[in-house]
Structures are given as C-alpha cells and as structure tokens.
Amino acid sequence: MSADRTTTPEGGTHLFTANGVHYSLVRELPGEGPGERVLAQRHSPGGPGGLAVIKCLPSTARVAxxxxMLEEVRVARRLDHPSIARVLHVDTRAKRPLVVMEYVEGLALEQVLRRAVRRHRPVSERFAAYVIAQAADALHHAHTLRDGHGRLLHLVHRDVSPSTLRVSKHGEVKLTDFGAVFTRLSCRQRTPAHTLKxxxxxxxxxxxSLGKPEARSDLFSLGVVLVELLTHVHVLDLPDERTVPALTGGFQRLLGKLWPEKGAWADPARIGERASRLSAGDVEKVMANVSAPLRAVALRALRVEPTGRHATAADMRDELRAYLAATGQPYGPREVVHEVHEVIVTASQARGEIETSPEHIPHEFRNWRPVRH
Structure with missing residues (x-):
C-alpha cells in the first residue's frame, strides 16, 4: 500500500479515494499472512467518517x-449482524487488491485478558457470559446464512479467538476477520493440503486432524475462550515437556506435517493430541471455582466429539443468557465498559505503573464515569 500513498496538503498521508470517501493513514497494524493491514481515517464531504481497517495484498500476490480475499469479501458482504464487523469497500481488481472493513474502536479481547492476567484476577463471570453469548449470537447468524437461492452456505469462521473478538468503546462485542472462513460456496478457494487456517x-x-470443519467446531473454540476468560488457563496449552504423552494414531502421522498460517506455540499435531484427549475431568478441574451453570456450558462446548456439543450456536447463546437472567441483575454494554475500565485500572495498580499499550485505549475505558439517574 505504501506505493499508493501521497502526502495531503494538511501533512497527512492520503491512501486512496473511493466513492467520494478519502482514506488517510493513521497507523500500521500488526497482522499475519500476506499483505498489509493499516488503520485509516475516513473523510467524506461532511467531515471525518470514522475509522476503518484496510487489508491490502501485495502486487505480487498469487492468484490463490x-x-x-474475494471469497472472504463475498461472505462478509452477506453478513448483516450487529456483532459482526461490516465490509465498507472492496476493490479486488486493482493492482493491489484491498478490502476496507469497519474498525471496532476499543480493545481486542486478548488485550483485556492480558490485563486481567496481570492483575491476577479474572474478569467477572457475568462479563465472560455476556461476551461469549454475543459472540455465539454472531456465529449463529453466520452458521445459518443462506445464498440468494435459499441454500445453506455452511459457514465456519475457523478463527474464533481472543484476537478476533473485540469489545468496542460503547460496550459492543464484535466478531471480526472472516479471512479464514470455510464455506461450501461453489467457487470457494480450497485450503492447501495440511494447511491449518x-x-x-x-x-x-x-x-x-484435517477433518471437515463444521459449525460446532466454532463452538469448541468459544469454549476454549470462555475457560480462559474465567480461569486464565488455556485448556489446550501443553503440559511440561517432561510429561508430554507420546502421540497416537493420526496425530503421530501428522507430526511435523501440519502448516499453520498463523503460527503456533507447539507443533499443531501435539496441540491436536491434547484437544482429542481433553476430558470432562480436565475441564472440571480447571473450572473448580467457577459457578455450575458456566461450568456446564464449557463442558458441553469442549466435548471432543462434535455431536456432544451444543447443537447450534443459538443453544450456547441461550444457556449463557439464561445464566445472566438468573443473576437477577442487568448486564449489558454499560456494564462491559465499566468492567473493562476496572480491569485496565487495577492491572496498572498491580504493577504500580501507568497503563501503556501499543493499541489506542479509548477514553471511555480510561475515564469511565457512572451515569447518574
């Protein structure tokens, strides 16, 4: 994208103009995979129009x-849900294909989680239940999406994690980045053999294990995130190397032969072995101090066999919302903003330091004030 940049009269960096909207560089964003990701300011004749994330492939990008990218765009344009980031503009025919996505101003869930770990206290059970319920609602929309002929597309996000879930400065929860999406669209781009999205x-x-992804695969991922939020334990993290069990069956054959596009802390075959051995006892032990209703949700989501998990993302959402309703106290966007603020403040106090982050933290999180009635 750097080759397309010019300097504006105001001293800013103009990237391009599309449909009368000017995009200027704010900062580059970290990311994995080919191409660049930048944060841009949108300018229309009426003034600034908010921020956007621009994903741009290099001019040398392969046909695949x-x-x-075209497949990601086709899918994202069909999605219309308040908890899914929107596509704003696409140009796949340019020398450097690009897609412009809504930027969810706030923090990635992984940023909130890191601060909670720093203060040695997890987020509240209600925060975790609310965030995961909103994510499940977004996934239900994606999983049940149909094409123009009414045929189910069988979408699977395949990248549900704390890095693709964001909490906005207004307390909204947004699922982002459908770049790894699996679909049964007739023109879909097939994943190369032994590549993990x-x-x-x-x-x-x-x-x-290189099986076909399905909707309930995303629910397993949500279960891992739920446990991590409530306990700061990653249930698929490997034990001490001295106690790592020998690989069995298919995972032994896959050792050293799986290629993760986003990288991994260990050989994916070893992580897969851990996932395939995950038992109810493992989950119960990790979640011993978590309330029974949320423990039950995690236990079901983390069943090794997909048929043992929630039948749909809506089922998982409804269980979590039933738990929230049973607490007898409202929990929504306002409470989310308050809790993120508290996590940021207490994390800084735990270290006796001023909060710093490479990611901008909105003042709504830094300076939260209760609404007076």
Whole structure:
C-alpha cells in the first residue's frame, strides 16, 4: 500500500479515494499472512467518517491469495449482524487488491485478558457470559446464512479467538476477520493440503486432524475462550515437556506435517493430541471455582466429539443468557465498559505503573464515569 500513498496538503498521508470517501493513514497494524493491514481515517464531504481497517495484498500476490480475499469479501458482504464487523469497500481488481472493513474502536479481547492476567484476577463471570453469548449470537447468524437461492452456505469462521473478538468503546462485542472462513460456496478457494487456517491454539480436534470443519467446531473454540476468560488457563496449552504423552494414531502421522498460517506455540499435531484427549475431568478441574451453570456450558462446548456439543450456536447463546437472567441483575454494554475500565485500572495498580499499550485505549475505558439517574 505504501506505493499508493501521497502526502495531503494538511501533512497527512492520503491512501486512496473511493466513492467520494478519502482514506488517510493513521497507523500500521500488526497482522499475519500476506499483505498489509493499516488503520485509516475516513473523510467524506461532511467531515471525518470514522475509522476503518484496510487489508491490502501485495502486487505480487498469487492468484490463490486474490481468490481467497474475494471469497472472504463475498461472505462478509452477506453478513448483516450487529456483532459482526461490516465490509465498507472492496476493490479486488486493482493492482493491489484491498478490502476496507469497519474498525471496532476499543480493545481486542486478548488485550483485556492480558490485563486481567496481570492483575491476577479474572474478569467477572457475568462479563465472560455476556461476551461469549454475543459472540455465539454472531456465529449463529453466520452458521445459518443462506445464498440468494435459499441454500445453506455452511459457514465456519475457523478463527474464533481472543484476537478476533473485540469489545468496542460503547460496550459492543464484535466478531471480526472472516479471512479464514470455510464455506461450501461453489467457487470457494480450497485450503492447501495440511494447511491449518485460523488460530491453531483454539481449534477443535476435528480441525486439527484435517477433518471437515463444521459449525460446532466454532463452538469448541468459544469454549476454549470462555475457560480462559474465567480461569486464565488455556485448556489446550501443553503440559511440561517432561510429561508430554507420546502421540497416537493420526496425530503421530501428522507430526511435523501440519502448516499453520498463523503460527503456533507447539507443533499443531501435539496441540491436536491434547484437544482429542481433553476430558470432562480436565475441564472440571480447571473450572473448580467457577459457578455450575458456566461450568456446564464449557463442558458441553469442549466435548471432543462434535455431536456432544451444543447443537447450534443459538443453544450456547441461550444457556449463557439464561445464566445472566438468573443473576437477577442487568448486564449489558454499560456494564462491559465499566468492567473493562476496572480491569485496565487495577492491572496498572498491580504493577504500580501507568497503563501503556501499543493499541489506542479509548477514553471511555480510561475515564469511565457512572451515569447518574
């Protein structure tokens, strides 16, 4: 994208103009995979129009990479849900294909989680239940999406993790980045053999063994995130190397032969073995101090066999919302903003330091004030 940049009279960096909207560079964003990701300010004749994330492939992008971006766009344009980031503009025919996505101003869930770990206290059970319920609602919309002829598309996100879930400055929960999406569209770009899409550390065992992803694979990923939020334990993290069990069956054959697009902390075959051995006892032990209703949700989501999990994302959502209703106290966007603020403040106090982050933290999180009635 750097080749397309020019300096504006105001001293800013103009990237491009599309449909009368000017995009200027704010900062580059970290990311994995081919191409660049930048944060841009949108300018229309009426003034600034908010921020956007621009994903741009290099001019040397392979045909498969261009087709993959086109598939992501086709899927994302069909999605219309308040908890899913929107596509704002697409240009796949340009020398450097790009897609412009809604930027969810706030923090990635992984940023909130890191601060909670720093203060040695997890987020509240209600925060975890609310966030995961909203994510499940978004996934239900994606999983039940149909094409123009009414045919189910069988979408699977494949990259559900704390890095693709964001909490906005207004307390909204948004599922982002459908770049690893699996679909049964007739023109879909097939994943190369032995390549793993998405965040390997949150993947279901059937995905890690190269089986066909399904909607309930995303629910397994949500279960891993739920446990991590409530306990700061990653249930698929490997034990001490001295106690790592020998690989068995299919995972022994896959050792050293799986290629994660996003990287992983260990060989994916070893993570897959851990996922395939995950038992109810393992989950119960980790969640011993978590309330029974949320323990039950995690236990069901993390069943090794997909048929043992919630039948749909809506079922998982409804269980979590039933738990929230049973607490007898409202929990929504306002409470989310308050809790993120508290996590940021207490994390800084725990270290006796001023909060710093490479990611901008909105003042709504830094300076939260209760609404007076």
């Amino acid at each position: 990479e261009r087709r993959r 998405g965040a390997v550390g949150y993947s279901a065992p059937e995905v890690l």
